[in-house]
Amino acid sequence: MSKHSQAPVRRGGGFDLARILLEGRAFFALIAIIVIFSTLSPVYFTTNNFLTMSSHVAIFGLLSIGMLLVILTGGIDLSVGSTLGLAGVVAGFLMQGVTFDMFGVTLYPPVWVVVVLTCALGAFVGAINGVLIAYFKVPAFVATLGLLYVARGVALLMTDGLTYNNLGGRPELGNTGFDWLGFNRLFGVPVGVLILAAVAILAILALSRTPFGRWVYSTGGNARAAELSGVPVKRVQVSVYVLSGICAAIAGLVLSSQLTSAGPTAGNTYELTAIAGVVIGGAALTGGRGTVRGTLLGAFVIGFLSDGLVIIGVSSYWQTVFTGAVIVLAVLLNSIQYGGRKKRAAKAPATPSSPSSTTTSVEHATVGGKSPAGKPATQS
């Protein structure tokens, strides 16, 4: 019997290097990307370029963190790209002033009010997703796909397909400062990057140090068991979509500030980039596994890769091919990492019988192939 019990031990010992490479793959991939592009282009490895690339990453990073929360519960949120676009448009609309014909007045809300209202809009879109999924049992893929179309359509309707270019506000109206959300720099760092850092820290805290975080992981790991342990599974599901919607709205604000314009088609297909970031970061699409750190790395891998390809002058068609290949490779590695685990975990239930050698089963453990069991064997 001791012969068999050694198997898992050996597996743990011999594969150490491979395992480190496997588990830190997003990190090593990022290092490799930086090294490769730095040798190919002299401008790549400069502070300024890193800051520029980081402000691009900020958008994907914000979306990816929201997406991570959803994916951790075993769901998916396809609506974040459209929510981003809608949020930008609504912010742009508010910055132009809201006219109430009935009273004949035009209100110019200050930037902080615009921010709050836009985030509330993101939360509202997320809440629709969450309620559809948790209470009406609509599959997450379908519910959020529907919202993808609806949100995009509303954004196009609001502007008739046009773009708001005047987001600066006017000092006499007291609504200046929109450029502070992404365009400006603080201590030389783009504000968008700082916002990403703040959101990431909040997400790390929420996932690792609050009951909510544990609920998210347990809901994705096994919702039935979580529910029987008193986890409010449905509320958790709604919450993650709301948070994802808020993250998308923040990303929308940052993006329109960076571009100093808000267009209804902004963020098209960004939901897929966000999912890619989460997956490259090592999260399992089946839920329950994944970290903010990995997701951030994933977002940086995608951002630094595509910007690097632009810098060395690779055509945008090739960029698409490269990005796709990286995503497939990441999922492949994920299934290698989790596949081994799952096999071990899934086999255990198949045989609930568990005469563990540690417990009191000395009496029955001894029979083996010897006396009684051997009888029918020997007579043949």
Add this chain to the structure above:
Amino acid sequence: MSPSPSLSTIETPLPDACQDDDIVLSARDVAKSFGNVHALKTVNFDVYRGQVTTLFGENGAGKSTLMKILSGVIQPTSGEILLEGEPVRFASTTDAQRLGISIIHQELSLAPNLSVRDNIFMGRELKGMTGIDYAEEARQTRALMAELDESIDPLTLVEDLRLGQQQIVEIARALSVNSRILIMDEPTSALSASEVEVLFRVIRDLKSRGVSIVYISHHLEEALTITDHAVVLRDGVMTAYAKRAEIDLEWIVRNMVGENFDLGSPPTGHAMGEVALALDDVSVADVSVPERSVVDHLSLEVRAGEIVCIYGLMGAGRTELLECVAGRVPLSGGRVMLEGEDISQLSIAERIDKGLVLVPEDRQRDGLVQTLSVGENLSLASIKAFTRGLLTSGRRERGVVEESIANVHIKTDGARAEIGSLSGGNQQKVVIGKMLATHPRVVLLDEPSRGIDIGAKAEVFRLLAEGAASQGLAVIFSTSEVGECLSIAHRIVVMSRGRIAAEFGADVSKEQIMAASGEAVVA
């Protein structure tokens, strides 16, 4: 390696060396481990040509594991399989099927969205001039159905069939590949009495055609009517073998359960408290047929410090009863009172807060979060106990986890170990420890001994007895094994068809319990 006293000695002599004992398939020193879990420990097992060999054993004895090895579903960790005396290795079920070995699983493996015909020919469709020859497939299906005395149309969708008919379709599929050896894992559990008769007629017919049958059933008497050989497994070890003619029901039960293993006795010496849980005229509707009740106007009172065992056959309504008390399924009538307070409308979480917890039957599906560590699983239900303000405290959580590990004696490499690395018994203790960490006053356990070995079983019962005696816990556990009723329970409630069929004190006999449950009626 000395024979132990708990193993009943095999008084049945070796079967006479008859010439007709022609062994077609045998397992030699076959062992199977899953991580630290030793599901089978060097078992020898023979299948006789044209005869029925029945495997007896309690849940988790290793029956299904052995069958899966023989049919190529899983590969043994060590040992070999001989087919007609030649060593063989099955990489998959297809391999085994090619050599004439088919298995009919306990859980049906049919595609419900396809027709009977398509299921029977799944993966080996008959090719005709223009793609699949549906007409020929349908004709063969009809012939198979006629053979089995079933009037199922080949084009019926499997999901439209009753469970028993689906079982027949599985059997037809196995027959259609000309199996020499047919393994049947609990084939009758979903069948009605008349369908069982049909199945047995088919089995006799197959025997006369030289097909060998390996049979597993929990209905002992029923299995005895059909079998030629009896093999008993216990805790992954083969404990007894005999020919049908030499044995009776009592022999099987004795070898299955083991004679002298003590699962404890009802704790005494503590005063019973007030009524902790009262079920008042509780009903639960069937999910698929809302007019039917799976729990039917049932009333029960359990006092603090009391241990009540609910015994019943599959489908008696035990699980539904416990799940509705815990809040998992809604009541269709009646009230659930916890210490005098009506909790019928509360959520699961609120009931846990009030002190009522459920340890579910299927720990993989309902008990454990496989992606979390041992410690995170243990603390999942009592997060509030180590949360201050918004944040959890790692230090306090470690305290809760370590206390649980010590309290329920979990053997683990530490709180950070993966949950899948534990043995079944220890996994079960994690589920129990998780619920006990919420400091409940009423504990419901649905088949707490399912799939764990007898040592862990005794330990779980001892834990419950201690909890009842020292903390005044009210404990209700359900079981489908009569031996477990006569352990720590002060009171034994026998359920049948959603109602309480009988109530006994701790001095009842196994026969009385079985009679009350309607078990003796079968077959």
